[in-house]
Amino acid sequence: MARTTPQTHGEILVAAARRFGVTGYRGTSLQDIANEVGCSKAAVLYHFANKEAILTELMAPAIEVLRSLDERIAAQPDPTSAQRVAAEGFVALAVRFRGEIALLRGEFPELLQQPGFAHIQQISERLLDALAARSERASARIAAFVLLAGIAETCGEFADVSDDELGEALLTLLRRALEPAG
Amino acid sequence: MARTTPQTHGEILVAAARRFGVTGYRGTSLQDIANEVGCSKAAVLYHFANKEAILTELMAPAIEVLRSLDERIAAQPDPTSAQRVAAEGFVALAVRFRGEIALLRGEFPELLQQPGFAHIQQISERLLDALAARSERASARIAAFVLLAGIAETCGEFADVSDDELGEALLTLLRRALEPAG
DNA sequence: TCAGAGCCTGACCGATCGGTCAGATCAGTG
DNA sequence: CACTGATCTGACCGATCGGTCAGGCTCTGA
Numbered sequence: 190m191a192r193t194t195p196q197t198h199g200e201i202l203v204a205a206a207r208r209f210g211v212t213g214y215r216g217t218s219l220q221d222i223a224n225e226v227g228c229s230k231a232a233v234l235y236h237f238a239n240k241e242a243i244l245t246e247l248m249a250p251a252i253e254v255l256r257s258l259d260e261r262i263a264a265q266p267d268p269t270s271a272q273r274v275a276a277e278g279f280v281a282l283a284v285r286f287r288g289e290i291a292l293l294r295g296e297f298p299e300l301l302q303q304p305g306f307a308h309i310q311q312i313s314e315r316l317l318d319a320l321a322a323r324s325e326r327a328s329a330r331i332a333a334f335v336l337l338a339g340i341a342e343t344c345g346e347f348a349d350v351s352d353d354e355l356g357e358a359l360l361t362l363l364r365r366a367l368e369p370a371g
Numbered sequence: 372m373a374r375t376t377p378q379t380h381g382e383i384l385v386a387a388a389r390r391f392g393v394t395g396y397r398g399t400s401l402q403d404i405a406n407e408v409g410c411s412k413a414a415v416l417y418h419f420a421n422k423e424a425i426l427t428e429l430m431a432p433a434i435e436v437l438r439s440l441d442e443r444i445a446a447q448p449d450p451t452s453a454q455r456v457a458a459e460g461f462v463a464l465a466v467r468f469r470g471e472i473a474l475l476r477g478e479f480p481e482l483l484q485q486p487g488f489a490h491i492q493q494i495s496e497r498l499l500d501a502l503a504a505r506s507e508r509a510s511a512r513i514a515a516f517v518l519l520a521g522i523a524e525t526c527g528e529f530a531d532v533s534d535d536e537l538g539e540a541l542l543t544l545l546r547r548a549l550e551p552a553g
Numbered sequence: 554t555c556a557g558a559g560c561c562t563g564a565c566c567g568a569t570c571g572g573t574c575a576g577a578t579c580a581g582t583g
Numbered sequence: 584c585a586c587t588g589a590t591c592t593g594a595c596c597g598a599t600c601g602g603t604c605a606g607g608c609t610c611t612g613a
Contacts, residue, residue: 197560213481215397219601232561234602299395299476327532328540334528335544339521346516350509358510362517366548379590401571414591416572 198236200226205243209292210345214244214300245305251286252309258282259312268323268370275319276363279337283344284356291345313337320363322370329368336366380418382408387425391474392527396426396482427487433468434491440464441494450505450552457501458545461519465526466538473527495519502545504552511550518548 204225208217219240223230237243258278265271283290293300301310320333340359347355386407390399401422405412419425440460447453465472475482483492502515522541529537 216481218599220599229562230601231563231603235559235561240601294481299398327529327536328543331525331529331532331537331540332544335518335521335525335541337521338524339517339519342520342524343513343517347509347513350513354509355513358513359517361510362514362548366544400569402569411592412571413573413593417589417591422571 197226197228197232201228201233201236201243202247206247206288206292209244209247210288210294213294214292214296241303241305244300247292248289251282251289254282254286255309255312259315262315262319265319268319271319272322272367272370275316276367277360279316279320279340280356280359280363283340283359284352287344287355290341293341294345297341320367322368324368324370326368332366332368336363379408379410379414383410383415383418383425384429388429388470388474391426391429392470392476395476396474396478423485423487426482429474430471433464433471436464436468437491437494441497444497444501447501450501453501454504454549454552457498458549459542461498461502461522462538462541462545465522465541466534469526469537472523476527479523502549504550506550506552508550514548514550518545 201222205217205222208221208225211217212221219230219233222243223233226233233243237246258275261278262271262275265274300306301313317330317333317337320337321329324330340363344355344359350358383404387399387404390403390407393399394403401412401415404425405415408415415425419428440457443460444453444457447456482488483495499512499515499519502519503511506512522545526537526541532540
């Protein structure tokens with residue numbers, strides 16, 4: 190079973206992504222991943238410090254883009270432009286990383302409380318604030334929350350829809366559904 | 372520790388609801404529930420056949436309302452009225468049972484695949500179809516999915532908002548965001 | 554030829570899970 | 584009194600979890 194080329198690290202990532210997407214992070218054991226790769230569980234833990242490290246590395250690119258979106262939003266001079274940037278940026282991110290987001294399968298709440306993902310929570314709150322056009326009105330914040338959570342939950346489904354079409358549909362929805370500033 | 376009155380059944384339900392709401396269904400062990408009640412784990416399993424039975428009994432009222440909503444939608448003569456009934460009914464259900472829905476904490480996908488909840492999956496699909504005004508267009512179905520999943524995820528948050536205000540906000544959002552029939 | 558680095562394995566660990574079981578306790582009944 | 588059925592307990596079960604560890608294999612460079 191010894192592998193001739195040391196590409197196992199990448200194989201583990203691919204296998205983990207596939208399994209997480211099917212049975213969720215919690216519902217996937219290290220043994221499941223090892224079986225999918227065709228190696229031992231110990232081999233998985235040779236390449237990654239622990240289970241969370243797999244998820245972290247898997248999500249790293251998406252998180253980096255989210256972080257930069259957060260900065261771009263913060264740099265906007267007024268609520269209206271911040272809302273626009275947030276909407277367009279979030280849709281682009283959701284579509285581009287829909288595979289990665291899908292494999293979290295509604296485990297956001299718990300995963301966000303893990304030590305490595307604490308700052309994501311804060312970014313999400315700022316994103317919500319921007320989508321609500323910085324409004325304090327409950328209706329605006331509720332709408333923003335529904336759309337934020339809904340899009341995150343949605344983009345993993347509809348795998349048969351192209352990136353362009355999905356992005357267009359989500360953006361149209363956001364523009365129609367978000368309450369304008371003021 | 373023997374209890375004088377046999378009200379433990381109800382106490383277990385209350386304790387389970389509280390724990391599920393905090394740590395989720397999977398994240399809550401029978402021992403956690405027993406600790407909260409102040410009885411043994413075996414006592415919990417004396418009153419309920421297994422862990423899933425607790426969740427089933429907890430969700431029974433909400434599921435019954437969902438089932439009757441499903442029938443009312445099916446009885447509508449055209450897509451437009453079906454969409455209206457689905458939107459109003461779902462919002463009313465989500466607000467009324469927001470506590471129960473909240474304790475599922477994004478575990479819908481996995482829980483729906485448990486044997487006792489198989490039919491909920493089908494009802495959800497018909498609800499989606501109605502919200503999309505029976506349209507086959509991807510944009511309509513995507514919007515419906517975002518709103519359905521988003522509302523389910525949302526109604527547990529905003530505990531400080533009254534039922535009326537929450538329902539009003541969600542309904543307004545749905546009316547603005549859903550694509551009309553045709 | 555051999556030391557060492559990188560890669561990987563099987564065996565094992567403690568913890569926790571859902572669930573079972575034999576038996577103790579107690580209230581009610583005849 | 585004896586008996587019964589409902590309630591509950593502590594001890595236990597097999598399975599599974601994430602993670603550790605000592606050692607073996609293969610390749611490389613001195």
